[in-house]
């Protein structure tokens with residue numbers, strides 16, 4: 023038989039060929055930029071964390087880490103008033119979100135093959151929210167149901183969703199970013215509870231920014247078997263580099279997720295850094311206060327300069343700039359060595375998303391904005 027040489031593109035599954043990958047915020051190579059584009063924490067990890075990581079950087083690097091992040095799960099269980107069996111650690115919360123997709127959602131194809139609508143193929147989320155969700159759905163070959171938030175980024179209530187018809191109360195998996203990103207708004211736990219009660223599939227409450235908010239909804243993960251709360255050490259705990267995130271939820275869901283993860287999905291230094299973080303929460307809570315105070319001050323100053331600043335329960339603000347389109351502002355600020363984020367999605371393309379930095383970084387931003395507004 024004549025051997026056909028395959029073109030590389032024909033080696034790739036069609037759903038992978040057709041999908042678009044996630045686009046992360048820029049990590050600039052240029053020195054001296056003020057980086058307010060990826061919601062990193064401006065304050066360093068606790069000195070105890072740095073010391074713990076340094077102390078662990080020795081001969082142990084040749085060994086496999088603890089496969090179930092046992093110590094870290096025990097500490098988190100104590101913090102959250104649950105059992106280690108309620109907790110699954112991932113390589114960042116991005117990984118636990120991906121595991122949920124693989125664990126709870128059937129590819130669309132299943133519907134046709136089995137000729138049944140019982141196959142749960144729908145992934146649901148509000149727009150705007152975290153842009154990774156549709157990417158994960160595409161990888162899985164899932165059906166996507168993207169439902170708009172209200173124009174002020176508040177969440178439609180259950181009654182409103184029932185009237186609106188587009189919301190799927192039987193979706194296999196529903197992601198809710200709370201507080202919302204990039205909108206910034208926090209959603210009341212009582213409202214989230216009503217929605218969780220109405221869903222028949224799994225609901226993930228993605229609480230990446232919750233330490234900067236007035237309220238959290240962790241209790242819903244311990245109350246409803248279908249609810250998972252996702253948390254991360256990245257944003258509030260200054261640990262993006264180490265990639266530690268986790269789910270809290272029902273032991274049966276957690277056990278199912280545990281089955282499908284890589285056996286050593288959480289690196290050893292990350293486990294040690296996260297454990298040491300939990301030993302010094304006082305340090306981090308003081309930083310949350312500083313960031314929240316800087317957020318209030320920055321919102322006031324930008325409002326005075328003509329920005330329309332949305333309310334925020336996160337470590338960033340979403341603000342509609344005056345005079346020029348948001349994308350032009352992105353460029354003008356970059357010329358002044360300040361990096362912020364702009365999204366092309368129509369619901370948010372009039373806005374800039376600005377990470378809350380130190381007071382000095384906020385002052386530099388206000389100074390640059392003043393210069394742009396006054397044409398200097």
Ligand SMILES: *Cc1c(COP(=O)(O)O)cnc(C)c1O
Pocket residue numbers: 113114115116117152199203228230253254255256257262265266267
């Ligand atoms: C940053 C972010 C994550 C991912 O956090 P990692 O733990 O660094 O993977 C998840 N969800 C939302 C909404 C985020 O903003």
